[in-house]
Amino acid sequence: MTEALIRARGLSRTYPAPRRGFGRPERTTALDDVDLSVRAGSAVGIIGESGSGKSTLVRLLLGLDVPTAGTVEVDGRPVDARGSARSLHGLRRATGMVFQDPYASLDPRMNVGRIVGEPLWALGIEGDRRARVREVLEQVGLDADVTTRFPHEFSGGQRQRIALARAIVHRPRILVGDEPLSALDVTVRAQILRLLARLRTEQQLTLVLVSHDIGVVQNVCDEVVVMKDGRVVEQGPTEKVLLQPQAAYTRQLLASIPTLPG
Ligand SMILES: Nc1ncnc2c1ncn2[C@@H]1O[C@H](COP(=O)(O)OP(=O)(O)OP(=O)(O)O)[C@@H](O)[C@H]1O
Ligand SMILES: [Mg+2]
Numbered sequence: 001m002t003e004a005l006i007r008a009r010g011l012s013r014t015y016p017a018p019r020r021g022f023g024r025p026e027r028t029t030a031l032d033d034v035d036l037s038v039r040a041g042s043a044v045g046i047i048g049e050s051g052s053g054k055s056t057l058v059r060l061l062l063g064l065d066v067p068t069a070g071t072v073e074v075d076g077r078p079v080d081a082r083g084s085a086r087s088l089h090g091l092r093r094a095t096g097m098v099f100q101d102p103y104a105s106l107d108p109r110m111n112v113g114r115i116v117g118e119p120l121w122a123l124g125i126e127g128d129r130r131a132r133v134r135e136v137l138e139q140v141g142l143d144a145d146v147t148t149r150f151p152h153e154f155s156g157g158q159r160q161r162i163a164l165a166r167a168i169v170h171r172p173r174i175l176v177g178d179e180p181l182s183a184l185d186v187t188v189r190a191q192i193l194r195l196l197a198r199l200r201t202e203q204q205l206t207l208v209l210v211s212h213d214i215g216v217v218q219n220v221c222d223e224v225v226v227m228k229d230g231r232v233v234e235q236g237p238t239e240k241v242l243l244q245p246q247a248a249y250t251r252q253l254l255a256s257i258p259t260l261p262g
Pocket of ligand 2: 054055056100179
């Protein structure tokens with residue numbers, strides 16, 4: 001049996017709920033006892049309605065948030081979001097993340113060259129860093145000369161590509177994307193899909209992709225996880241989950257999406 005590259009066990013996360021009147025403060029359960037295992041080299045899609053806990057789950061997988069209960073292991077090592085920078089170095093080296101909001105995730109005071117190159121400097125990766133930044137900008141379909149410009153000078157789709165360039169610049173083994181393609185038009189999206197496919201074969205990149213776009217999930221992912229109210233309601237091979245969904249919720253979710261697989 002192949003070892004899981006990412007393994008989550010019993011993951012839960014609650015947040016303080018907005019207070020309604022007096023009494024005990026209540027808590028919202030964003031994630032409720034989730035088990036997940038991601039094989040090395042696989043591509044896993046996470047789907048589910050808004051508020052179902054998808055972003056919460058991927059943040060926990062990368063040690064960007066602390067679970068209320070449960071554990072995460074990446075490559076056999078426990079993820080501890082409260083650990084020192086030094087203890088998190090291996091995790092940061094192994095992973096890249098594209099956040100849901102490309103506006104919030106790019107530092108407005110930094111030019112594109114610094115934003116995209118930052119992981120190389122922060123992780124102490126040797127080599128011609130400037131050349132690597134230019135290379136990766138071209139891979140995501142941007143002009144290599146944009147390095148001196150600032151985030152506010154770019155469209156939403158361009159910012160999403162800058163965020164993607166930054167996420168892959170250090171050649172991570174795992175790329176986690178929270179709606180990484182949603183602001184892209186059809187041609188750019190196709191280009192990025194080809195790039196992801198290439199990185200999967202050339203670098204054995206493992207992908208975890210949150211997406212509302214069933215077409216993208218069908219194109220990229222070999223496994224799908226369906227979430228509702230913080231729980232996993234169904235998971236399995238993409239073809240099976242999308243074409244012969246077992247859970248009533250999955251059928252409902254797929255029926256509510258205009259671009260049905262076919
Ligand atoms: N920082 C937070 N503080 C309080 N509640 C939160 C916080 N983050 C998430 N939640 C709540 O947790 C639940 C799950 O949120 P999450 O962002 O994981 O959903 P999602 O599946 O990513 O949704 P979307 O598709 O809209 O991005 C929601 O009810 C949300 O309101
Ligand atoms: Mg989200």
